[in-house]
Amino acid sequence: MRKTKKAAALLLAFVMGLSVAGCGVNVSSKEDSKTEETAKEETANEVVETGKDEKVTLKIVDWSDSTKVRREAFHQKFMEENPNVTIEYTVLTADQFTETVVSAIKAGNAPDLFPLPGGVKLSTAVEENWYQPMNSYVTDDFLASFSEGSLNEGITTLNGEVYTLPEAANIINTLMFYNKGVLEQAGISEDKLPKTWSEFKEVCEKITKAGNGQYFGIIDSGAQVNRLELFVRSLASLAGGKTSDISQIMLVDGKNTMNSEAMVKAMDFYNGLVKDGSFHPNSSTLKAPEARALFAQNQAAFIVQGAWCISTWRNENPDLDFGVMALPTPDDGAKGKLPYVGAQAWMGISADCEHPDVAAKYLMALYSEDYQSGLVEDGGFVSVIDAVNAEYMTDEVMLDYYKLNKEAAALAPDPIVANPDTAKVYAEVQAITPSLGQIVQGVLAQSVDYKAEIATLSDKTQAEWERAVKAVADGGAAVSLDDFEFDNWDAMKNYTAEMYEAR
Amino acid sequence: MKAKASGTTSVLKRQRLRKINIWCWVFMIPAVLLYVLFLGYPILSSVFYSTLDWSGMTSNAVFAGLDNFRELFGDKYFFNAVGNSFKYMVICVPFLLTISLALAYLFNSIIKKGAAVFRTVFFMPVVTTTSIVGIIMMFIFGGTGSVNQMLGLFGMKPVNWLGSGDYAMIVVVIVGVWKDVGTYMIYWLAALQSVSQDLYEAAMIDGANRWQTFSKIVLPIIMPIGGTIAILCIISSLKVFDLIQTMTNGGPFFATDVAATFVYRTAYSSATGTPRLGYASSAAVTFGAIIVAMGIIGNTIKGILSKRRTV
Structure with a gap:
């Protein structure tokens, strides 16, 4: 019996050894990882010259x-x-x-x-x-x-x-495309495209009503949570939320912007559209290419997408008559522009x-x-x-x-451009569930208390970001939470190289 | 003299047994090697990875001991996923077992003409790739899909089948049952074919009707095999992945998120922050242990029941 146990232990140790070797992973203890300064080998690469006849x-x-x-x-x-x-x-x-x-x-x-x-x-x-x-x-x-x-x-x-x-x-990929054919059928003139959130809500309701199940106000790709997150981040930015691009976390007065007033407003607007029934009913299960295809089949008047759609529609749906407009802004005016990084x-x-x-x-x-x-x-x-x-x-x-x-x-502003060491923080930060995109997916399905969820997301994000910054700083990198805060950032203007220098 | 002779015989017997044993192992080597390489090694690797704080993308990992498990036991989304796996299994298994048994009995004992054709028809979904089935079903049950169009013909309002937390799981179960019923039908057919034709004839002579023949004679005979089929069905349902990944991606808002989709998402994708292979491995190991426990419990119950039967 003892022999069997010993053999099993040896086998386990052997397999684990193989796992480490097989995947080439170097395992260190928590203490080692805190104090260990990454010893990067500087190897002078010789310049390679391939022979003219070499295959x-x-x-x-x-x-x-x-x-x-x-x-x-x-x-x-x-x-x-x-x-x-x-x-x-x-x-x-x-x-x-x-x-x-x-x-x-x-x-x-x-x-x-x-x-x-x-x-x-x-x-x-x-x-x-x-x-x-x-x-x-x-x-x-x-x-x-x-x-x-x-x-x-x-x-x-x-x-x-x-x-x-x-x-x-890099250009913004959350502009609003509109389907001219659907707008015409619903009696909406191209000259009177909605500019504010209230106007947009009203127009979407009108289109959905006129469509009577054949076409709807807007279509989204709910199976792709990154697209949902992009859309809501853009809306929050217009309301002055300083959310920046996806995967970025920016701090304002030391706090992240996931539960800012602007984010709540953006979620309220999105939730309102869902409650009105203005979204195409397939929205919650579609991926971006599928949503794009249904838009081209005249099943929705609006879709928030990137410039890449243009060539796809030109090739695959030559009859589609479409245009592009800015995202509607909050009724009291835009307090920020759509953010994008370099x-x-x-x-x-x-x-x-x-x-x-x-x-x-x-x-x-x-x-x-x-x-x-x-x-x-x-x-x-x-x-x-x-x-x-x-x-x-x-x-x-x-x-x-x-x-x-x-x-x-x-x-x-991009924290990595300001301080390249912040890249280590991004590598250290672990994904948080549910993400903003997943919460928006819950809004589409009307199965989530989004106000409570974004508050929790904000708390978790703050804790995780603080932990990651500390871990990276303990490892010897010159980073702090201040690297994610840009006091001289006016969300209505481009953040320029001079601004990086002046901060 | 006698004792000496019997001693020699037992030595010879032992030698022969040892020889047989050695040959058994020699023939088993290929299977054992394949098992160790493709099952044993990944399982043990996963156990090891579950002790790491590792994204899976870099060559550096930090040993985290049991931290991943501690975090996992406080993660409501993991328990939601485990709960959904069981929900799927609890709804799916009774339907799968009863419908497949009914079909098998129908095509084995009642419909004789064209039975092979019907069997093939019901087996077709099994050989169709699950992800393809998922994608097609997504359109059939979509907001403007054929199911809602049919409802519209009767003046009914369209239902957001896959986009609603209330209906998504039911739809996934329906598709799962339709997809897998053929597999279990084949298992039941094998069980039914082990029932001697004489018993059917004897029952007929004794005046038993079809239902009585089935419930009083056939079912008790195939029950031990049924136990094994049930255990296979339970384990397979708990491991559901590709159908849900393609139909709902675990959504809407985790309503159909099962253990396998939780592990996949945690290990490979994230919008902000790095994926967590170590944490995902701890979830896989924990759920694996739950399935093993279920298997043991199932087998124990089956053993007790068959003992009772023999008594």
């Missing part, structure tokens, strides 16, 4: 399904121009991507080029040795061609070394890539006018190369969208 296969994985057709044509052209290069390109959904790429990296089989997975900050990825800097392989002119604010320290760059490039210029990290060269020079050549071609112009022409895409936007943005709705973005949205 190279570039494995590229990302989630850019909306540009897939253009991308494949681009790859064909690139391979014709570089006959020794073979490109293996895979497009995954964002969820699949994270699981697949993280597993591949751990197994030492990372693709040569891959984007930074959502939820991971650049500092974490570099610390984990996922990417290598590309400065030695790309030209200075290439880096200079990116518009101002596209390459930011802590976001795409660390210690002056560029690790990732942004896919597109361009975010996307594609980088894997640290394990054997031909980083070829990967860099690919990237330079990918950001060339030749390729970027096609994406901009398709509509729904704003290039990080300003000159391309100016020349090739011709779609009428896209031009309206771009114009509205400049008028209705304002660049919000």
Whole structure:
């Protein structure tokens, strides 16, 4: 009996040892993790030069399904121009991507080029040795061609070394599209589009009544809690909530804004629309592409979405007559604009890539006018190369969208730009359930006391943020809660580089 | 002399038994290896991960001891998920067992002509990918889906089947029963085919009607196998994942969130903050232990019942 127990204990220890080795996870105690200063090995990378006749296969994985057709044509052209290069390109959904790429990296089989997975900050990825800097392989002119604010320290760059490039210029993705056909059927003139929350509520009620079950005021994608969170954060920002973009937590007078007066107002407005029956009844179970498709089938008058819809509708629903307008503002006027942060990290060269020079050549071609112009022409895409936007943005709705973005949205401060060490706080913070998006989902289903839930969310967020900041500070990073508070931030104006310096 | 001979025999017997044992193990090696690699190792790894404060994305983790379990036992959303798993099981299992048994009896003992065709029809949903079924059902039960259109024909108001906390679980159960009834029908068919045809004939000669034949003769004979089918059905219902993930994603507002969707969401997705693989593992381990306990209880009850039967 004793022998059996001993053998079982040994087997357990062996398997656990294997688990640690198999997943390449280094386990430390809580005390070690507090005092341990991350000892990062500085390795001077030798510049690789691939021989002219050497056969190279570039494995590229990302989630850019909306540009897939253009991308494949681009790859064909690139391979014709570089006959020794073979490109293996895979497009995954964002969820699949994270699981697949993280597993591949751990197994030492990372693709040569891959984007930074959502939820991971650049500092974490570099610390984990996922990417290598590309400065030695790309030209200075290439880096200079990116518009101002596209390459930011802590976001795409660390210690002056560029690790990732942004896919597109970051613009707001919560503007209101309207279906002209549905509005006309409901007797709403395009000249009298609702501007305030009360007007919007009234118009949605009128449309839903006129639709008699055939079409509704507004449609949302309740199965995607990130979209719901974005919508409500935008509404709260208009009411002066200083909520910033999704995944950001900003502090005002030391407190997070999840339960601010503006957030409660935004939730009240959303809840009112649900209670009126103005939402398409499928809203709570739809994903964004499904909601987009039903909007195009004239089942709703309004949808809050991003610019990417424009090219999809143009291709898949050429008969759809639609326009774009700003989000309606609170009745007493907007106290803030729609917040967005600068361009975010996307594609980088894997640290394990054997031909980083070829990967860099690919990237330079990918950001060339030749390729970027096609994406901009398709509509729904704003290039990080300003000159391309100016020349090739011709779609009428896209031009309206771009114009509205400049008028209705304002660049919000980003704690990582102000202090790159705050990226460690984002890596430390653990997800809180229910999130704001999940609470909004509860509002859609009318199965939640949202006032109580956002109060709890705010308390939990505050506690978790304070814990994470303390943990990171104890680990030796120069961060404090003040890094998440921007006293000189006026939510009606862009937060500029000078403001970062002046804070 | 006799004692010596019997001693030699027992030594020979033991040697032969040992040889048989060794060969048994040799033949079992492939199965044991596969079990250890694909079941034992992941289970024990999960136990280990449950003691870590780890997102699963980095190569550094902090040993947290039992902290994850302490937090889990105070997490109302975990208990909501466990409660929903049991709710799904409690509603689903009786329907699955009775409908599948009725279908099996019908196609085994009553309908003889074309029984194979009917069996195939009822088995079709089983071979259809669950996630595809989930997506199709999402549209059928959607606000403007065919179910509501049919209600509209009778002048009834549309119902928000999947978007309402009151109805979502019921709809998921209905689809789950429809999807899995074929599997249990096949199990019952196997059980029914073990009942000798002579017994049916004897019952008929004694003047028993169909219901009496079924309830007094067939059912008592297949009950021991029924116990095993019930345990399989309970465990399988508690593990429901793909149907709920595709139909409701655990919503609306956790109304259909079961243990498996809780674990998946905690391990892989978050809008703000990092995922928590360690915490998700502790939830998986705890729920796994609950299922094992259910299995043991089920088997014990089955054992007691079959003992009573033999007495």
